[in-house]
Structure formats: structure tokens, C-alpha cells
Amino acid sequence: GKYHCPVLFTVFTNNSHIVAIKTTGNVFAYEAVEQLNIKPKSYKDLLTDEPFTRQDIVTLQDPTNLDKFNVSNFFHVKNNIKVIDPDEEKAKLDPSYYLKNTNTETRETLLELYKEFKGDDILAATMKAPEKKKVDKLNAAHYSTGAVSASFTSTAMVPETTHEAAAIEDDVVRYQYVKKKGYVRLHTNKGDLNLELHCDMTPRTCENFIKLCKKNYYDGTIFHRSIRNFVIQGGDPTGTGTGGESYWGKPFKDEFKPNLSHTGRGVLSMANSGPNTNKSQL
Structure with a gap:
């Protein structure tokens, strides 16, 4: 983003x-x-x-x-001020961090020592075949996993001789059956707001909003931001504009549709801090 x-x-x-x-x-x-x-x-x-x-x-x-x-x-x-990088500090715990400028002979000796004591265990871990997802008539893709061609061209891959259909993500399978609109009534101290949700076009966004409503996530929250003749924003339990989380506990991707745009009055959409950072604010 x-x-x-x-x-x-x-x-x-x-x-x-x-x-x-x-x-x-x-x-x-x-x-x-x-x-x-x-x-x-x-x-x-x-x-x-x-x-x-x-x-x-x-x-x-x-x-x-x-x-x-x-x-x-x-x-x-x-003032020669430097920010401490936690990743670099963690890397310094490895003795090899301080051996960046070693000569070829030293490097090869250490590499041989590393292989002798650790290499076999690490290689065995990388060669472990990933768990296969169960494929049925609902989530089977029209393309294969590519395991056959990968094992044919790379000796690092586990040999595979049978083409298997790739598994489509569960959400993609579920959302293709959503054909209807959703409706939510939002109770405020200024009256009720009846909201129509485009579940058939933005299913993930609507699922997040509806499930948050069902768990009473928005109860007692305020509209923390109001710009006259422009926008009103809420959905943050902390009331600061920086809090809130999605139903799944992590940000989810944007769902843009060319026929849906935030223009005019009475339009509801997600509020975020950048591309693909949707949580609970609206």
C-alpha cells in the first residue's frame, strides 16, 4: 500500500x-x-x-x-542519533554476525563445521512435505497445485507424479453463494439508522460488520470524528480514532467495486488508515 x-x-x-x-x-x-x-x-x-x-x-x-x-x-x-533495530540486535546474538569480513578459507571451514553439526537437521526440516488441504467438489480449483512440475525441475522438492487440483480458499467458496443484501438497524441517541449492506458485492466487509454487531462490539461507542458537511466517523470502542479491530482480530483487504463509491449523503463505508487496513471503524 x-x-x-x-x-x-x-x-x-x-x-x-x-x-x-x-x-x-x-x-x-x-x-x-x-x-x-x-x-x-x-x-x-x-x-x-x-x-x-x-x-x-x-x-x-x-x-x-x-x-x-x-x-x-x-x-x-x-547529533549522530541512531535508532536501535531490534532485528539487528537479535542477529548480534548469533556469533556468525561478527564474521562478515572473514577470508575464504575461514568461511569454508565454518560452513563445513555448520553442516556437520546442524545441517542434517535443518535440511530434514526443509524437506518435510507440507500438509495437504482436503479437496472436494466445492473447493477444487480448475488448475493443479504445480507440485509435479516443481518436483521435476527442482531436486530440493519431494518427488510427485500425480496431478492434484489446488484447493480454493474457504472464504472464496463461501462468498460465491451470497446473493442477498444485508440489513442492520443502528440505534443512536439521535434516532435509528436503517442500513442496507451490499453483502452480494462486498461479502467480507459486510460479514465483518454484521458479526461485530452480533457480538455487541459497537454498543456504547461514540462518533469520535465529525467534520461538518463532510463525514462522521465511529466504530472505535476507545473513542480515539486509533483503536478497534476486525472480527478476525487482524486487518482485512479492501473490497472496491466500480459501481459503489462514497459520494453523496447517507453512504456507509469502512474507515481505515491506508490500503487493506480495515478493522471496525466506519
Whole structure:
């Protein structure tokens, strides 16, 4: 995915004017802050509604300011500040990390030693055949697993002589039988909202929303973000705009349809922090 402004939904490029709010850490396109904060003199974070001052607007990238591209003036470069990489620290626990500049003879000796004591176990683990998923008439694909050709061209693969149909993902099989719309009544302190869900076109998104409703996930939540004549956003149990999770506990992919677009009033869609990051907010 690509980073974009959470308000204007414009993708950030090398030519984008990007700013951040120091008090919240949220990042926006400068155009959004200029139009919705600076000009109307309403200094409230566009995501969390937290107040801030004009001095709290930090420029991250300004294509018109050439001094911003001078790396030697960066604070962390001037002060020699480095961020500790946890992956690198973990790699340092392996003694071989410090042997990057060894000569050929030493390298070959260590490799031979490694093979003698560990190599067989590791090779056996990699040669273990993966568990085969049960295939029936419902989830059988029209193409094979490719195991025969792979074993024929690579000696590292387990020999296979029988073509087997690949198994289609369970969700793909289930969703092809969804043909009807879904309906949800949302009770608010301003009245009820009757929602029609396009389950036949966006089944995964609708399943997530309906199952969250069934487990009372949205009970007592608030609309944490409201921009006049633009959008109202909710679905976050923490009420901060940064919380919430999907029914499956992890973000799920976008479901875009050319005939479904968020235009006009009364349209419900998922709210996320970028491509394929849908959770519970709407």
C-alpha cells in the first residue's frame, strides 16, 4: 500500500506538501490543514478533534523549501542519533554476525563445521512435505497445485507424479453463494439508522460488520470524528480514532467495486488508515 492523507485521501508523493500535528502525531496533506484548520481558524486535529496551536504544525516535507532536502542539517545526523533495530540486535546474538569480513578459507571451514553439526537437521526440516488441504467438489480449483512440475525441475522438492487440483480458499467458496443484501438497524441517541449492506458485492466487509454487531462490539461507542458537511466517523470502542479491530482480530483487504463509491449523503463505508487496513471503524 501507499501512504495517503486520511482526510483528502490523496497519495503522498515526493512532490506532496506534508505536515504533522505535534500534539497528536497525526500526519496530513498541508492542503487539508490549510482548508480545514488554518483558514477557518479552527485548530482541532482532523482525526481526534484534539486542540492545538499554529506552532504545533510541523512540516515533514515541503517541495518548495530546498533546505529541507539538505540531509547534513537533519537533527539526527548532526547529533549522530541512531535508532536501535531490534532485528539487528537479535542477529548480534548469533556469533556468525561478527564474521562478515572473514577470508575464504575461514568461511569454508565454518560452513563445513555448520553442516556437520546442524545441517542434517535443518535440511530434514526443509524437506518435510507440507500438509495437504482436503479437496472436494466445492473447493477444487480448475488448475493443479504445480507440485509435479516443481518436483521435476527442482531436486530440493519431494518427488510427485500425480496431478492434484489446488484447493480454493474457504472464504472464496463461501462468498460465491451470497446473493442477498444485508440489513442492520443502528440505534443512536439521535434516532435509528436503517442500513442496507451490499453483502452480494462486498461479502467480507459486510460479514465483518454484521458479526461485530452480533457480538455487541459497537454498543456504547461514540462518533469520535465529525467534520461538518463532510463525514462522521465511529466504530472505535476507545473513542480515539486509533483503536478497534476486525472480527478476525487482524486487518482485512479492501473490497472496491466500480459501481459503489462514497459520494453523496447517507453512504456507509469502512474507515481505515491506508490500503487493506480495515478493522471496525466506519
